[in-house]
Amino acid sequence: MTQLENLNRALAVIEASLEGDVDYEAAARAAGCSRYQLERMFPYLANVSLAEYVRRRKMTRAASDLLDRDARVIDVALRYGYDSPTAFARAFKRVHGVSPSEAKSEGVKLASYPRLVFTLSVKGEEPMDYKIVEMPAFRVVGVPSTGEWELEDAGEKAVQYWVDVEPQVDALLGLSDGEPAGLLGVQFCRDGAFDGYMACVATQAPCPDGMAVRVVPAATYAVFECTGDVSTAMGELWHRVLSEWLPSSGFSWESGSDVERYLSRDMHAADSRSELWLPVVRAE
Incomplete structure (x- = not known):
């Protein structure tokens, strides 16, 4: 199905x-x-x-x-x-x-929202290139999010989180010695629920004071490239992946940890390069 x-x-x-x-x-x-x-x-x-x-x-x-x-x-x-x-x-x-x-009064205008039905839309836009990567579990060191992140305000909190983390990014990059290389944004999921967000790097280096160690579980990832200011381009990529690619891909979104990989130091530059790593399993 x-x-x-x-x-x-x-x-x-x-x-x-x-x-x-x-x-x-x-x-x-x-x-x-x-x-x-x-x-x-x-x-x-x-x-x-x-x-x-x-x-x-x-x-x-x-x-x-x-x-x-x-x-x-x-x-x-x-x-x-x-x-x-x-x-x-x-x-x-x-x-x-x-x-x-x-x-209940006669003549009052009321809104009507019909039941949705999802259909596959073929838009003829540019193809969505991706690769499948089998990734073993990897250790990360980074700055964990704090407090509760509700779905409705997660985007707003993520923006402020990255503003607060920016002064520590160079120190994080100095620890990077594993794969996937570079600065990562990992949204952890445990038992099907949000379990924290972390700007981090894959590394075996000792954890500095004020940071934390976590392990990203082994997973199969569909990896998509992204170009542009991550504050807009990454959201647009997420939209295309979930609305265009996933429904017809033969894969399902696995309940794992999502990874965004930032390949450019200036994530807000027009030519900034990044990647979306979506954990997937073959659809049954």
């Missing part, structure tokens, strides 16, 4: 559980990935977060139910997993621009 088919199976699971609490873990299993990966992948494919998609679908169904004059707002709220009428009213107004009570 292809990644595209698995993603549509996940959408079917979500659709079937809109009433009550959506079973995100079951949806992730249907997609053949972890919940964390599904939530990361979804915005690249749908241009909206998974949480917002679910909210829109719930509120679309709720609006339809409220058109029944006998329907009570509290009953509809409970049907779609909201124990608090206030929370339901807030979510409803965010989607429709009116309160649930106002939605």
